[in-house]
Structure formats: structure tokens, C-alpha cells
Amino acid sequence: AEVTAIDRRAWGVAVRTADGLVVRARTLVNCAGLHCDRVARLAGDDPGVRIVPFRGEYYELARPELVRGLVYPVPDPAFPFLGVHLTRGFDGSVHLGPNAVPALAREGYGWPVVRPAELLSTLSWPGTWQIARKHWRYGAGEVHRSLSKSAFTQAVRRLLPAVREEDLRPSPAGVRAQAVLKDGTLLDDFLIREAPHTVHVLNAPSPAATACLPIGREVARRALRRAQETGWRPPAVESGHCV
Ligand SMILES: Cc1cc2nc3c(=O)[nH]c(=O)nc-3n(C[C@H](O)[C@H](O)[C@H](O)COP(=O)(O)OP(=O)(O)OC[C@H]3O[C@@H](n4cnc5c(N)ncnc54)[C@H](O)[C@@H]3O)c2cc1C
Known part of the structure; x- marks a missing residue:
């Protein structure tokens, strides 16, 4: 469902969708493609690009x-x-x-x-x-x-x-x-920006579909780091099982 509002709190973010659902999380990953700059602004972050x-x-x-x-x-x-x-x-x-x-x-x-x-x-x-x-x-x-x-x-x-x-x-x-960019530069590299509780994928041009697995890994790494800043710790893993 379409994200229509984002409320930033001390503990994380609350995201409201068009169907009225509210989702709360420590970290928001914005990979909204054609709308990623709008979603960044909804979160209160300046994307620096259009x-x-x-x-x-x-x-x-x-x-x-x-x-x-x-x-x-x-x-x-x-x-x-x-x-x-x-x-x-x-x-x-x-x-x-x-x-x-x-x-x-x-x-x-x-x-x-x-x-x-x-x-x-x-x-x-x-x-x-x-x-x-x-x-x-x-x-x-x-x-x-x-x-x-x-x-x-x-x-x-x-x-x-x-x-x-x-x-x-x-x-x-x-x-x-x-x-x-404001000066007319067409970004040809991937652009990922972070702020407290948010990770924004702001430019993912070709070959981002081909490179989606390493890009996803990088986004996950940053999202985990942001979550850890709020005191969250990943569950301990033993022989492939969470304990
Ligand atoms: C013509 C063309 C040719 C291309 N050729 C290649 C190629 O050969 N090789 C290659 O690797 N890449 C190619 N690409 C690029 C590739 O399509 C993109 O790199 C890739 O789709 C980016 O993935 P993404 O997940 O960041 O964004 P997207 O695939 O755009 O996904 C964004 C998602 O966010 C959702 N969304 C948007 N706004 C909101 C909102 N407010 N709330 C909730 N959800 C929202 C959208 O519905 C969508 O599902 C091509 C692109 C185009 C247009």
C-alpha cells in the first residue's frame, strides 16, 4: 500500500499507508523508486536531489x-x-x-x-x-x-x-x-543517504536490477547499523537457528 505519512519519534518511525495501516519500526528503508525523494521528504529528510x-x-x-x-x-x-x-x-x-x-x-x-x-x-x-x-x-x-x-x-x-x-x-x-542535483548533474551512480532511523535509496539506475543482491546487502547493513544505534541488538544465531 502507498506510504502517505511518516512520523519520526525518538524510538524510530511510524508509517501510515493509504489503507489506514500504521507500521512502526526502528528503521525505515525508503526504496520507493520514482517517489523516493517524496518519501524522504515525508520522513522530514532533505533528499538533496529531485x-x-x-x-x-x-x-x-x-x-x-x-x-x-x-x-x-x-x-x-x-x-x-x-x-x-x-x-x-x-x-x-x-x-x-x-x-x-x-x-x-x-x-x-x-x-x-x-x-x-x-x-x-x-x-x-x-x-x-x-x-x-x-x-x-x-x-x-x-x-x-x-x-x-x-x-x-x-x-x-x-x-x-x-x-x-x-x-x-x-x-x-x-x-x-x-x-x-540542483546544478543539473544527472547522477549515474547509486546514491544511498542516511539520517537517524532512515536509509533512503535515492538513485538506483541501471544496472541496479542486475546488481540488486549486493545493493540489498549494503542497504541491510546500513539499516542494521541504524537500528543498533537505537539500542537494538540482532538475535544471537547458533548453527543457523536464532536462540
Ligand atoms: C527503460 C528501463 C530500462 C532498464 N534497463 C535495465 C537493465 O537493463 N538492467 C538493470 O539492471 N536495470 C535496468 N533498469 C533499471 C531498473 O529498473 C532499476 O534500477 C530498478 O528497478 C530499481 O529498483 P528499485 O527497487 O530501487 O525501484 P523500483 O523497481 O522502481 O521499485 C520502487 C517500488 O516502490 C514503490 N513505491 C513508490 N512510491 C511508494 C509509496 N509512496 N509507498 C509505497 N510504495 C511506493 C513502487 O510501487 C515500486 O514497487 C532499467 C530501467 C528502465 C526504466
Whole structure:
């Protein structure tokens, strides 16, 4: 259920969810993805970043036999996004993408999804305007490739010359929870911040899904340390059993 309020107390935190449940804990781990900065603020912590949502759109290749493996472009170090690449899945299907276009809502999985309050929150962050100023040419190209299938096909042709426009079938999009600093820096590393009783995962870009186990271990280590500061001690373990 959606976390709607967080109350910080001397002993820990009380979290209220949209269905009226109240959960109490010594430590709160915030890994709310597209909403992690909002949840940090609910807890009374300044995240120091704003999540600026960037949608990544995909097409599926109608002739998957054209691609036998993974095909990547040389990354541009100026951007945290890799650019359109070709991914062959275990099931043999091939996906082309993702591009990177501004989403008009945090869960803006398509152009028609617009949430004015969320858009205002993005536009009121100085970093958003810095990105627009620095990367407007690249951004305009991405929007063009999003709105024009033939422009997208043209971009794919750099990696797969045999592809034709009719080979591209629309496929579901994802939205990146991109943390942006006030000065417009697009963070490309993981960012975990702590405060008393809280651990906030504020930037977990790709390859955070691939790296989820070590990231989870690191988050757990920090959460345990925070809990121990409140006097909590982990139960003694003997031969794999708690005693
Ligand atoms: C287009 C695209 C391509 C990607 N490709 C790759 C890739 O190839 N390899 C890779 O490793 N990674 C990839 N990623 C990145 C990967 O998806 C993320 O790194 C990963 O999902 C981050 O995990 P997370 O648990 O931090 O956040 P999320 O997976 O976003 O999970 C956040 C959760 O918090 C919940 N939540 C939000 N707000 C609240 C609230 N108020 N109360 C309660 N719950 C809340 C959400 O419902 C969600 O379940 C890609 C991402 C995108 C968008």
C-alpha cells in the first residue's frame, strides 16, 4: 500500500499507508523508486536531489532472426543513458530501445499521461532547466525519434542496417527514476543517504536490477547499523537457528 505519512519519534518511525495501516519500526528503508525523494521528504529528510522521470520506449523486432546477441552502441559519457540498443531475450524476442524522453508524470508511461502537480514539481527544480539548457539538442532528437517511427528506425539502422520500419512493433515502456542535483548533474551512480532511523535509496539506475543482491546487502547493513544505534541488538544465531 502507498506510504502517505511518516512520523519520526525518538524510538524510530511510524508509517501510515493509504489503507489506514500504521507500521512502526526502528528503521525505515525508503526504496520507493520514482517517489523516493517524496518519501524522504515525508520522513522530514532533505533528499538533496529531485527525481526527474525519463521514459524509455521500446519496439519489438518482428524479424528477431536478424539479431543473434546483444548489440550496444559506444556509450556517450556525457549522458547516464546508454542509448538505443538491441536486446535478445531468453525467449528469442528482440527489443529495440530504450530511448530517453521526459515523462510528464512520474508514472508517465506514454505521452498522454500528464499529472500537472508532478510536472510542476519537475519544472520547479533548477536542475531540470540546467539539463534542458545543456542537452536540448540531444533531447529534441530523442523526442523526434519518440514521435516518429521512421526517425527511430533510422537510429536503429546504425546498429542493424537491414531493419525496416514495418519490422518495429510498439512494446511497453519503462520510466527511469533519475536523480538530478540542483546544478543539473544527472547522477549515474547509486546514491544511498542516511539520517537517524532512515536509509533512503535515492538513485538506483541501471544496472541496479542486475546488481540488486549486493545493493540489498549494503542497504541491510546500513539499516542494521541504524537500528543498533537505537539500542537494538540482532538475535544471537547458533548453527543457523536464532536462540
Ligand atoms: C527503460 C528501463 C530500462 C532498464 N534497463 C535495465 C537493465 O537493463 N538492467 C538493470 O539492471 N536495470 C535496468 N533498469 C533499471 C531498473 O529498473 C532499476 O534500477 C530498478 O528497478 C530499481 O529498483 P528499485 O527497487 O530501487 O525501484 P523500483 O523497481 O522502481 O521499485 C520502487 C517500488 O516502490 C514503490 N513505491 C513508490 N512510491 C511508494 C509509496 N509512496 N509507498 C509505497 N510504495 C511506493 C513502487 O510501487 C515500486 O514497487 C532499467 C530501467 C528502465 C526504466
